[in-house]
Amino acid sequence: MAMTKILHAVFDGEVLKPEGPVDLEWGKCYVLTVESKKEITDVEEDPSFNISSLAVKTNISDLATEHDHYLYGAPRRRSDGGK
DSSP: OOOOOOOOEEHHHSSSEESSSSOOTTTHHHHOOOOOOOOOSSGGGGTTTHHHHHHHHHTTTTTSSHHHHHHOOOOEEEEEEEE
């Protein structure tokens, strides 16, 4: 079964450098699909614009500390899942 992960990286002119920890198996081959991040020009298009209502609707207890994970797919800051 194929695994899909979203990794955010910065291109330094030579290589892609991950913005956070990378949980991948060393020596294994991977296929990369490169897509630039969408620039949000209208603040109301940003998913975090109305974040307070999301916390009420979703009942996610760690939304405040893990908002990058829920909004953008970034790795969690805490390994215990916020518990």
